[in-house]
Amino acid sequence: MKLITQLMLTAATAAALLAPVGQALAQADTQFIALPSYRVGPYGANGQAFYGGYVDYLNYVNMKEGGINGVKLSWEECETEYNNAKGVECYERLKGKNLVTKGTAYNVMATGIAYALIDKSAEDKVPLMMVGYGRTDAVDGSVFPYAFPLVTTYQMQVSAIVKYLASKNGGTLAGKKIAYLYHDSAYGKEPIVALEAESKIGKFNLIQIPVAHPGNEQGAQWLRIRQENPDYVIFWGWGVMNQTALKAAQKVGYSRDKMIGSWWAGSEEDTVPAGEAAKGYMSATWNVAGDKVPVIADIEKVVYGAGKGNMQDKTKVGTILYNRGVSVAIATVEAIRTAQAKYGKGKVISGEQMRWGLENLNITNARLAQLGATGLLPEIKTSCDNHEGSGKIKIQQWDGSKWTVISDWIEGNKTLIHPLFKANAAKFAKEKGITPACMK
Known part of the structure; x- marks a missing residue:
């Protein structure tokens, strides 16, 4: 009986230690x-x-x-x-x-x-x-x-980033070359339809460059960026991919103040490990640090x-x-x-x-x-x-030690983006046999 009691106590202690x-x-x-x-x-x-x-x-x-x-x-x-x-x-x-x-x-x-x-x-x-x-x-x-x-959403976010970049170029990106460097997953692919639509109406050249998960190998991608020499890199990274990209940009001599990331590529986890390579880098955000x-x-x-x-x-x-x-x-x-x-x-x-x-x-x-x-x-x-x-974001920039907000709220091009997702939602509804209706 004593042994059973001890075993029960041991099991209970182990369970407590395993609890989150x-x-x-x-x-x-x-x-x-x-x-x-x-x-x-x-x-x-x-x-x-x-x-x-x-x-x-x-x-x-x-x-x-x-x-x-x-x-x-x-x-x-x-x-x-x-x-x-x-x-x-x-x-x-x-x-x-x-x-x-x-x-x-x-x-x-x-x-x-x-x-x-x-x-x-x-x-x-x-x-x-x-x-x-x-x-x-x-x-x-x-x-x-x-x-x-x-x-x-990702589409409204990338549209707002395009709007911000245009504001730094007299209101237009016509004739510019923009590389989209992205995590090759649903996360990275989600904004592409919006970027393609923006490139058509904005008349800029869009280059799409995927990076395989988890993103710690980017040599070929940055060699291409060096060759293409885009005016800007819109960066859709996550995790180790982010600091890797910043270091790679420094290595090939691409200015970080021409890089602007998504809000999942704009945290201290991305910039601090990159050291000096992160200085000047920008990203979208919806919250301050x-x-x-x-x-x-x-x-x-x-x-x-x-x-x-x-x-x-x-x-x-x-x-x-x-x-x-x-x-x-x-x-x-x-x-x-x-x-x-x-x-x-x-x-x-x-x-x-x-x-x-x-x-x-x-x-x-x-x-x-x-x-x-x-x-x-x-x-x-x-x-x-x-x-x-x-549908709004702000732009922040890494000054070498902290993030500083450098814009007011920016809203993406709703008249361009919302019809895109409306059309896709309608397609989804048709495929699934859903009759669109608002719930009460």
Whole structure:
């Protein structure tokens, strides 16, 4: 009997050690949020900062407000390693953790995984949040009622980058040569249709140069860039691909102030390891860096002050990706709050109700100021016709030690881009036998 007791205690201790650090497990009376995340693998450093910020904000809401109208938030992470199959496995495992919320809203931060979950999440009636990534045509809520590419899509982002570059050249890029260096995946391919359309109306020469995953081999690509000598390189990288590109650009003598990356190629994880090779490099962004943003400073005080911070490396607090994780968590929490206002304050909301909350978001500048989150994301106002809600970016530049914002909000060419994704959504609806309709 004594031996059995010892074995049971040993097993219990082992189970406790294996439980994810900082995890708040699902309970029936909590708003359970599923987190298919990645903190290991070639993109693990990016995921660590992003999901660290996301989890810290959920903890912050629990500690500062006691939850949302008294409903505590709970969550559980599942490691995807940025792998599509593992992402689907995590989704299937997490959706059954709470039969009411079904995970509330999934944010996988991987375009490939998002594509794999588009149909599944709709069938299960739980939202898929693709904040700053994912499938662009999901902006059309009449075809994709449960998919939300919030803030800005890849196509609107690249259109805004083109607009910014044109503004630096007297308002036109006619006759210019632009190389598009991109991660050869769904993430990198998503903006191509928009870039091709921009090149036709803008009369610039577009050169497309793919880079195989994970992107640490780019010798041939940069040899071609040196030969072509484009006026600009629009760069769609991720993870180790980013610092590799900056070092390669320096090696072939291509000026980094002619390179402008996507917002997933514009963090400290990209520039710091590249050293001097990163100086002058630009990227798109929707959030600022720094721990002087009121909500970030308060998270440090409330969450880390109580020893409950999610980041083991506290120096990442206030970085671009950490703050971006906080911004996505803010959008998630505000959608829950919006849904509660309709379906009952102080109640756990379902996946279907969360869908309504996301489709009726109205995060104003005044609300961002109340949250202490000015600069962490633009205003967002969604509808059935527009699951994006913003379409705006800013441009930032690395000065050798920090990111500095160098533009105001820039909106992509909506009259050009929106018909592109509308047409694609209509094609998808026809293929799937979907009758486009707005849900109530």
